[in-house]
Amino acid sequence: MAESPVSGIRWVPLESNPEVLTKYSRILGAKQGQWVDVFALDNDSLQDIPKPVNAVILLFPISESYDKFCKEKDDNLKLKGQEISKNLFYMKQYVGNACGTIGILHSLANNDDVVQLADGSTLKEFIVKTDGMTAEDRGKELEKFNRIASAHSEIATEGQTAPPASDEHLVTHFVAFVHKDGNLYELDGRRMGPVNHGPTIPEHLLKDAAVICKQRIDLDPTEYRFTIVALTTGKV
Helix, strand or coil: CCCCCCCCCECCCCCCCHHHHHHHHHHHCECCCEEEECCCCCHHHHHCCCCCEEEEEEEEECCHHHHHHHHHHHHHHHHHCCCCCCCCCCCCCCCECCHHHHHHHHHHHCCCCCCCECCCCHHHHHHHHCCCCCHHHHHHHHHHCHHHHHHHHHHHCCCCCCCCCCCCCCCEEEEEEEEECCEEEEECCCCCCCEEEEECCHHHHHHHHHHHHHHHHHCCCCCCCCEEEEEECCCC
16 A cells, blocks of 8 residues: 555655645636635534535655555455546646645646636646546656646745654655445555445535545554645635
8 A cells, every 4th residue: 555656756745734725726726715724523613614515635744554454355346346427637647745735736636616627727738638638647757747747845944843754754645535326435555446434425525535534544543644634615
């Protein structure tokens, strides 16, 4: 399950900071939407998040127990199969430390109408260019798509802490949760593919994604390096 960049390209990691992620979304072309912190997963706390929520990103530490968990789940999915919407935008990760950008791309591209992606914008151009590609080819296209690489480089220098070096091996990872055509999807470029977590509706996305996030947190009760952010097009 460890990241395996096919070309050795590594980017400077992003910080899970709502202000930074919102600015990044604007740079990529989203006219609407703002990222906000999700500080707790109980129902009362979730009620305080402005609605509607269009995507959720979980930043968490990768561990041996998590990799084992994912391998078992992916092996099971290979045997059982799953339904994946043909309208879902998903890509594999081959660029080192690009999981933050890929989480943002997954979140925005699967909500392009809601966030009103501008024609000719960086992300819109990437979506058009990779239309019809496999997840693997999309991931490889990211390596040579200079507009996204430049945007990532620009935003990675912002945040509350100094960014790690691009060659630093990090133990934290971003994954996105989105609604598409009636189902909740977990989108992680390191996994075998998208994971369909079953039926949901846009109004329940945050609550249903919170259930999955809590399960991941419970895999290691002694770990504290978890952050959750939500993309809302409501009034903040």
